[in-house]
Amino acid sequence: MNLMRLRQMLCAILLLAIGPTIAAQSPSAHGALTVRITSPMGRTGTAAALRIVAQVQYAATAPPGQVRFFVDRQLLGAVREAPFALEWLDENPFERREIAVEAVDAFGNTASDSVVLEPFEVTDAAEVASVLLEASVQDKGGRFVRDLPASQFTVLENGVKQSLDLVHQEDVGATFALLVDSSASMSRRMDFVQRTAGTLASYLTKRDAMLVAPFAKDIRAMTGPTTDPATVIEAVQAIRPEGGTAILDSLAKLPQILASVTTRRAVILITDGYDENSSTSFDEALTAVKSSGATLYVVGIGGVAGISIKGERLLRRLAVETGGRFFFPSRDEELREVHDVLTQDVRNRYLITYTPENQEPDGTWRTLAVKTEDPTHVVRTRPGYFARKPAPIRPVVEFTAADETGRYLDLAAADLEIVENGVVQKVELFQEAVEPVAIVLALDASGSMKRKEADVMASAREFINALRPTDKVAVVLFSDQPMFTHDLSEDRAAALATLDRYRASGGTALYDTLGEAMLLLKRTAGRRAVVVMTDGRDENNPGTGPGSVRRLDDVVKLIQQTGTLAFGIGLGVNVDQEPLRKIAGTSGGRAFFPADVSELAAQYRRVVDDLRRRYVVGYTSSHIQHDGAWRDVEIRVKGFPTATVRSAGGYVAPRQ
16 A cells, blocks of 8 residues: 555544544545635735635545646646645735635546636725705796896705705706616517607717617617717617517616716606516605716506506606606607706706705715795705715624534635624625734733742743744733833844743733833734733732733723734733733633643643634625714524524724
8 A cells, every 4th residue: 555545544544533623624525626716805005915725525546646736827836735825925915816626536537616806996985075966947838947146046955955056057068868668568569669768869969978778588688888979879760679578677777877977967868667577666766866966757658558557657756756757648749848858857957056064974865955036936956865885894703613622614705694683794804913913011020020030031932932023012911010021023043032031020010011002003003912921910010909000991992992912821820810811812812821830832832733723804894873882792603503603702892
């Protein structure tokens, strides 16, 4: 039996002995070679080192010869045995990146997987939001009323009168989007539909543009925006009626269709009102039209079955509730009137701006009403607007997960469920926590440590040497007060040299030391951790009172505010365990309680292991309020109810 075969058998026996783990890399039960990228997923918005992780399953008799990693089709490197992972520096999180992993087994079979990291989205929130309205004013005869002064206008937002900043009359060009029903139900009237659209296109001015968007069950190939009437007419004549109708689904796509339009927007919907295939509700479609910033004009043309009462009601409501108008022409002679009304309504407008009294960024719908001093005037404008939303809150939570034996679990994003204040959130970011850590090592140098100095220094040196070269470390010795002997740096020699200053005497200012450590870390970007070793409690040298000005609750608040990970090592039988448990538990860290100084080195190794087995998960919170409140965050491992997840348990929401 060769060594490779023996190794495979031993691996199989080991897997049977320890049982299944979540997303474990193992020979596949069915023998097929598969690759699944489990990390990263999403971006954090900062340049950082990421660990690309692939879970590879394969036949026991055909392990992969190599697993290759690619970024934007460029080879990053190859791995020949598990764990199949490589580190990659995501230098620009604001650019799109594609990650791919490919495996080839001993039989030449290949398998691959890829993920796209979309650019991190940055959302700016303005402090003051102004509202721009376009209003058309007609007299009793439907003629545009010109030269009205600002004093003639009143604007009500949610029934509250607003102070106007500007009122200005304009005659400008517009972009007309022709949303043409090209379903089978329009087949008998398509000639009239084409003449209708063609007539509208023929009246384009040099200031106008037109976009043709045929639709049936979905939006078909679009033409424009263009200023050339012939191009519009040709696009309309090329429409062939077929398929079902989805009016509301098509309207729901207006924000995307009009995203690049910078001029005044008018949508002309030409249809018979017969909607048989939409999955979008009326309210959803109406919200989409409103958010597109367009005014909707409806031209109802009877199709094969004419226009039903239900269809006419739908079309009228769409026009009215978006501030537009509706027309039901039956003859070519009526098309000129449709065009005249449309162009006058769209091109001749009063621009009205005001700064709302209500500046709360709550994302709610605000109703609008515009009136003039003349009660006979008909004023048309959009019926309202959505208030700006606050900048999205995107928590990033670091955690570890272990089974009931304490063994760390291998996880993928699909294994997780994130619940914030009782509401399930959508995971947008998942990766292993490989970013460098800024660590403060706090060593108790009180009098009770007198006989343990040599072991304390030896174990601390071992801990510092076990850290990654990119991790920064600071050393603080504390007794009656904290003394930082070495500031945060990657200089290991300097950090080790400061341990020679360790001399045990005095009391134990535990809470003041932790507070100062977290204030130091607060000035450092990225991951933060404090590791504190003590053999007692917070007390002064005589043991008659507290040793710190700060209290335990002050330390807990600083942990939550700074996002610092805390590890407590309580040495011996006289240590006060409860504060260390609370400090570590609040942060998502751990507390260890070695009985003897000889066990210190082993506990430090457990801290290092924990730091290297952590994950980062992120999402956009469904709770949009910037209220500075604490949000509970629970991380669940699907299908593994006995898993122990350690995290900070939540975060403090930002204030507006």
